[in-house]
Amino acid sequence: MxxxxxxxxxxxxxxxxxxxxxxxxxxxxxxxxxxxxxxxCLWLQTKQSLFPIALVTNASVHVIMYGYYLLCVMGLLPKWKRLVTDCQIVQFVISFVVSVLMLYYNFTGFGCSGILGRCFNAVFNASLLTLFVNFHSEDYAKKKQG
Structure with missing residues (x-):
C-alpha cells in the first residue's frame, strides 16, 4: 500500500x-x-500472520457491498441493503473471535507473529462491532417503524 x-x-x-x-x-x-x-501499516510492520485471512474476508464483504452500490447506481434498488451490514457484522465477529483465539494461542505457547498487530486488531474489531451493531439497530429499527 x-x-x-x-x-x-x-x-x-x-x-x-x-x-x-x-x-x-x-x-x-x-x-x-x-x-x-x-x-x-501495523500489521505489515509486525508481520501479522493472519493478514491474508483478513484481506480475503474484507475483500469478500466489499464485493457484496460494491455489488449493492453498483445496482443502486444503475437505478435498481436491491432489497438486500441489510445483507451488506449483516455481512460486515459477521466479518467483525469472526475477526474478533480469531483475535481472541490468537491471543490465547500466544499466551499458551503456540504463538503467531504480529501480536501487537493482533492486539490492536482485537480492540479495533470490538469497537467496529459495537458501532456497526448500533448502526444496524438504529437504521433498521427506523425502517420497521416507517
Whole structure:
C-alpha cells in the first residue's frame, strides 16, 4: 500500500465527497477507514500472520457491498441493503473471535507473529462491532417503524 488513495476503503470516503453527499459522511465510516490504514501499516510492520485471512474476508464483504452500490447506481434498488451490514457484522465477529483465539494461542505457547498487530486488531474489531451493531439497530429499527 503505497498511498492512502490506493486503499479501497479510502475511495469509499472520496466517492461520498465527490458525489456531493458530504452530509452522509458520519463518524462510523471516517473512523473505520482512517483506522484501517493504521491497522494495515501495523500489521505489515509486525508481520501479522493472519493478514491474508483478513484481506480475503474484507475483500469478500466489499464485493457484496460494491455489488449493492453498483445496482443502486444503475437505478435498481436491491432489497438486500441489510445483507451488506449483516455481512460486515459477521466479518467483525469472526475477526474478533480469531483475535481472541490468537491471543490465547500466544499466551499458551503456540504463538503467531504480529501480536501487537493482533492486539490492536482485537480492540479495533470490538469497537467496529459495537458501532456497526448500533448502526444496524438504529437504521433498521427506523425502517420497521416507517
Amino acid at each position: 503505497t498511498t492512502e488513495m490506493g486503499n479501497p476503503r479510502s475511495r469509499d470516503i472520496v466517492l461520498i465527497i465527490l458525489s456531493n453527499s458530504i452530509q452522509r459522511l458520519t463518524f462510523l465510516p471516517v473512523y473505520h477507514h482512517a483506522t484501517v490504514v493504521v491497522m494495515c
